[in-house]
Amino acid sequence: MNKLLSFVTRYRLSVGLALALMMFELVAELVLPLFLAKMIDEGIVAQDLSVVLKWGGLMLGLSCLSFIAGIANSFYAAHVSQNTGYDLRNFLYRKSQFLSAEQAHAFSSSSLITLLTNDVLQIQTTIFMSLRIMLRAPLLIIGGVVMALLVNSRVALILLICIPLLVFFLVWMLKKGARLFSQVQMRLDRVNHSIYENLAGMKLIKAFVRSSHEEKRFSTRNEALMTDTIRALRLMEMTMPLLLLVMNSAILLILWFGTVHIQTGGAQIGEVVAIVNYATRIASALHVFSMIILAFSRARASAGRLVELLDVEVDVERNSSSSPPVTRALPIQCKEIGFRYPAASCNALTEITADIKAGETIAILGATGSGKTSFLQLIPRLHDATAGEIIIGGRHIREWNLKDLRMTIGYVPQDVTLFSRTIKENITWGKQAATMDEVHAAAEAAQLVETIAAMPDGYETVVAQRGVSLSGGQKQRISIARALIRRPSILLLDDSTSALDTKTEAALLHALASYSCTTLLVTQKVSTARQADQIWILEDGQLIETGTHDQLYEASSYYQRLYQSQTKGDAFGHVQSLY
Template sequence: MKTVFSFAKAYKLPMAIALILMLLELSVELIQPLFIAKIIDDGIIAGNEDVIWLWGSAMMGLALVAFLSGVINSYFAAHAAQAFAFDLRQALFGKIQAFTMSTFLRFPTSGLITRLTSDVTMVQNVLFMGLRIMLRAPLLVIGSVIMALIVNVKLALFLLIGAPFLLVFLYLMAKKGVGYFSGIQTRLDRVNGVIQENLQAVRLVKAYLRGIYETTRFSKVANYLRSDTVRAMRLMELILPVLLLVMNVSLMAVLWFGAFEVRDGGAQVGELVAVVNYAMRMTGAFSMFAFIIVAFSRAKASSERMEEVLLANENLEIQDSEEAQVRPLEGELEFRNVSFNYPRSEKPILDNISFKVSQGEKLAIMGATGSGKSTLLNLIPRIFEASSGEILVSGMEVREWPLKDLRDSIGLVPQQSILFTGSILENLSWGAPSVTTSDTEVHIDELEEAAKKAQIHESIDSFPQKYATRVGQKGVNLSGGQKQRLSIARALVRKPSILILDDSTSALDVKTETALWDALEGENATMLVVTQKIQTAKGADKILLLDEGIVVGYGTHQDLMKQSRLYRRIAESQSEEEVITDVTHPS
């Protein structure tokens, strides 16, 4: 919890004010029984009305002070807790952004979402309640014991009968609660994961009529969450009855022996009333302990989960090496005996890959699903680091390039088209921060030019709001082809030296794709294109054929038709007529 609550240090002043006001409110509550004793002994029993009015007025004044202290305390406590939660959430999100993909994959997406939402809320509430009532409850118990001892030592000792048992009991319950609530948050991760999967695949679920199945699957994980929560809450519910039982026994002892003390002259009536009053306040404070232990247990479990993210120092965003050089980055690319395997995995995804692409050339990458095509592309912008070998861009190893310069020079269109909620204009300009959505005609022209090359301008122009058209979550209101073309336009806006298209034209018809490649001919960029289409591969300068992470073919279409049995099978499966034409009339 130390790491998480270190974010509260920036708000020492409002927290200090809140604590001072809480202590003032507490002091008033602890002093009041003394005033009641004075009123009873020196006023009511002695028949002195002036004493009654004096101490009664003092109690009213202090009650007003306590009320104002409580109101102002709530304001400062809320300010500190909200600001603390904001900073913590920002730090968590920033840390996640700094993860490499290897580190990111260690955490399920649903778990990260829970940490940024539910877990942050847990610790935020504990900080607020700590400044408001959580510290007040134990202090009220301690203060009541001290004040009762000041009033009458003999009677006060009866309040301490069950203290050792209660301390051990509360410690064990808190320890047990942390374990239970840590499991509950893990269960919550799984519930969120099922919800996330279902919402992402809602079209598929409806098309396959799997709503009942998905509901059953959700009910199963939700039932686990319910069962664990019920088990934890049942345990926590034991706290209050046990505390009240011990305190009521102590209170009965005070009343029983206090009556004998008053009768024998060892105590005054006011003193007995004061000690009983303190016992009642202690009982009320103890009734808060069940809530405090539940809240603390949940907060501790949440803190430990967030610290997993905050303290994940290994594999953070790849840093520039000391040899990093600033120089113009051109599009020449070369792989030299590059291999890659994921952490904690011995099986290589890529094994001894070598090829070279000159500036302005187009390389088509082909291979079956799982052959390592996307992984190979991810090594270029250093989303993953190669396990061995060298990757050279413009003759310099990628590790020697400043990371910002390297990635600024790459336009990446992923296999799955990802669009963000906002306008089409905002989605296009997202690709290049230098091209803002400020309404300068030059910037708009650049976006339109990229859209025209990506063959999406006419579609955008047909929308009623044109480039101001809102894109739904993940582009839900656009077709697959429109999303792919928008993603390509977003990459072109960057004016990249290296353009990476990871199977990004699969949803395009032949006419649109042909027009796209014709438009890209004028781009001064080295292109790497993952494709399953022989027709697309034929238009490339070179073709790289992968099979289970190994290069099994490299060369032109004609070269591979002669040299690679696998490539010929792929070509034959797509068009026997095309194969015959290529063999008899090679271009």
Template sequence: MLLRLLAPRLRPYRALLALLVALQLVQSLASLALPTLNAGVIDQGVLRGDTDRVLGGGATMVAVTLLQAAAAAAATYTGARIAMGVARDLRSEVFRRVQEFSARERGRFGAASLITRTTNDIQQIQTFTVLVLTMLVAAPLLCFGGIAMALRQDVPLALVLFLFVPVMAGAVGSVVLRMRPLFKGMQDRIDRANRVLREQITGVRVVRAFVRDRHERERFATANDELRSVGLRAGRLQALMFPTVLIVWELTTVALVYVGAHRIESGALQPGGLVAFLGYLLQTSMSVMMVLFLLMNMPRAEAGAERVREVLDTRSSVVPPVHPVRTTAGRGHLEVKGADFRYPGAEESVLRDVWLEARPGETTAVIGSTGSGKSTLLGLVPRLFDATGGEVLVDGVDVRKLDPELTARTVGLVAQKPYLFSGTVATNLRYGRPDASDEELWHALEVAQAADFVRGLDEGLDAPVSQGGTNLSGGQRQRLAIARVLVARPRLYLFDDSFSALDPRTDARLRAALREETADATVVVVAQRVSTIRQADRIVVLDRGRNVGTGTHSSLMRDNPTYREIVLSQLTEEEAA
């Protein structure tokens, strides 16, 4: 999984990879030359008292060491640059895929999990990639080159070295196999902790209103303890690896010194040769340690790659058209013909055979009890999700055939829970139309009944807005969201219970201003308050996902029991007349 994820994303860095291989080749060859040079200085210089040989050999070793260090530093930098580039590309790819997701896919993964996969999981992959690239050539060359150079020094001693590698590989392999599922569990528990933390932060008002601080602390403590528990189990396994390597290395060193002393005593080996042999043992050990460290990080990176791959392999249920319609003639005429919608895994459909028509120059209202499918119906128009049956047409074209950019220009949705981005009032208003002038922004604010409170802010249009608009009241957020859609000037306006946080007086003024501003456009309003929609040209009544009535306020009061029941739950007979 990890190799399949990385291989295609390393191709754009082929030139840097070639440079990395060359640098590591120089680094490794220089490292392998040093013990042999050291043996020559000892045998031909120190033991014979030849000062010139010692100085000359020492100068050569210094030069080779400097070359090795320079190549190692350059290789490390190049490897890190490639790994960070791959991680950047991968984050961008995941971000683009998440942007394509419909509400269905986002709900399946959850926001906390998607954030963890885009940040923590890719960070694990980046760390592993740095290690792989750093050891790409150096580790194999130092290991096999060290063994080959050791064989040149003395074959019997090399047999001792051969025992070192398989013992170490077996010990490390058994631990790594046990670590992989633990690291997968760690990433899942990081998801859980992030989800609890995110819910606590976003729902802090509810938590405090119900005095559930202790309950939330316990929830987070449970998630945190589970993460700690899995982390400790993985840590205990990691802790076994280095002592195991160290013990095997020390025993091998003792064995080499013991055998080497006998070889020197018999005249079969020079003292410099034993020193060189110990140097090659150190290099072989270092290469094994490098691979060991790589294998320690591999399970976590493998788990991260699996989770990232899951996101990248998920296709949105809202598929862009192959041959999109890029222009339409009309003013946002909306037709819903026999629309059905069912969430994956749900036993019942949210919408069943819904029919609706909203004409330009008119206001069409949708009303119904909680859970009747009003918001879902509006979500079908901008393709937050696609209908599982029937058609949704804008200006005579199925929305599934419209170019996404045309849909964005044609349809303006004010969601039930409007979201504001961190920035300023102006940047939020220009979100749908970046080139809008300040005069257009103020005009939209006037219509949305938000101009007065924006003028009251110290910096006006440049006043800061925190993430989610948490430094503004609910009514202020709703009015800014309405103004944002007005700045974009779509042909079809969708207001999903967008006036619920407004007081009746502001609501009335806003609706009057909207009627004038959107006189030539198509307007669809979802509302719970009858007072908001009673003047609409057409009212559609939903009940349990079905269209149970269409007409004006007066005709529905006379002929539709469902609508009459909703109205009389809010107004008296005299007020409803």
């Protein structure tokens, strides 16, 4: 929670001014009923106009100053809340970029969206209310009771009895409301998750005619959110009618006892009016207090969720570059590498030992689930090996500055991600300061030049969301150009040519030979693998065979079946060999 408060204390001067202005408003509200009592008892009852004008003028002047203080207080409260929300969103967004794969697993995309939008907004609103009315309301209740007792303790005794009971009730409502709104936020996460999944898989849903099923699934989660929200709001809304009932009853009792005391000489008319005025202000403060409890209950639930992300320790410092980029191909050594995903029951990789020379091209074959992608993701430390060690360029992978390591790598994932920007911007996303000549060279190597020339705006053609307007092969080649533009020392291609025809793929592989980099290529095509310097075969997370195309064709039954099934066009045999 201290980390959350640190975002507010950056604006301590504005916080101090807002609190000072709020205290001035509070003092004015507590003093005005006293002035009113004086004006009634010494002016109206005594029929002295000068006294009425004197106290009336003071009340008018103080009210005007209070009004100005209220406007200034709102300005500073808004300044603190808006800037805190801005800083918090920026910090959380940046932090989410540095989460390890294991840490990111604990926060789904929909949950992070809710955190950065709804939860931050709840905190932002609560900060504004805190500086504007949240502290003022309880202080007004306490101050109102104290001032009423000072005016006439016997008449004000009624307030002293009922106010503590109402405060205890409100505190109980706060605790219960926090639990309910925490459940509401969880329900909101699930609704956001459903929306996110459905938008991402819209084509698949239509193709499988599953719209009705997904609609029912969304409706179920949406209904659960509505039910829990109504339940929470219903509980919180019960507070106001009860508060009004108790306070109106208290005011009636004050008027009745006050009349009795006036008749017996135990109180003056102005004192009773002042106490009723204090009771009315306390009732208004209790109403505000109930609104505060509603906001604070939500904020408390949101703060708990935000603190979970704030408390996550990430390796941010090591992401600042500390050395010039490497421009040569780097060797990679793997010594008994093991890896297991969090909560998995078995290893994804087991005792992988191999030496990759600088500039070599390694083709990695294997059935689905054999560990090909898992191995590639260990190189840029998207995951960390759970056993063994990886040495890149003569240095243990953990000795590398994380940014320096990743800047030496060009990574093309299996699932291509394109942004809603131009073709040029998607390519230069791999190197921010790239020149147009570098963009053209990367596009040429990725066999994109003719494709881009055929587009209406060339390199300035805007890619639709997630690249839906492009073919699978076009998206893969843009992703490859993005990796090549940085002239990487290590190039990782995770089944990145699967959508390319044989001619385009051959031209691409020929172009890659001109790049000074060590290449690891996951593929299921023998025609691709045979052009590599070495071929690895993975099975159940183990490196079972290595060698050139000729060596494996002579010694590996798996490779022989795969080669024969593809060269003879035996589709059924191809499926059998892969699965």
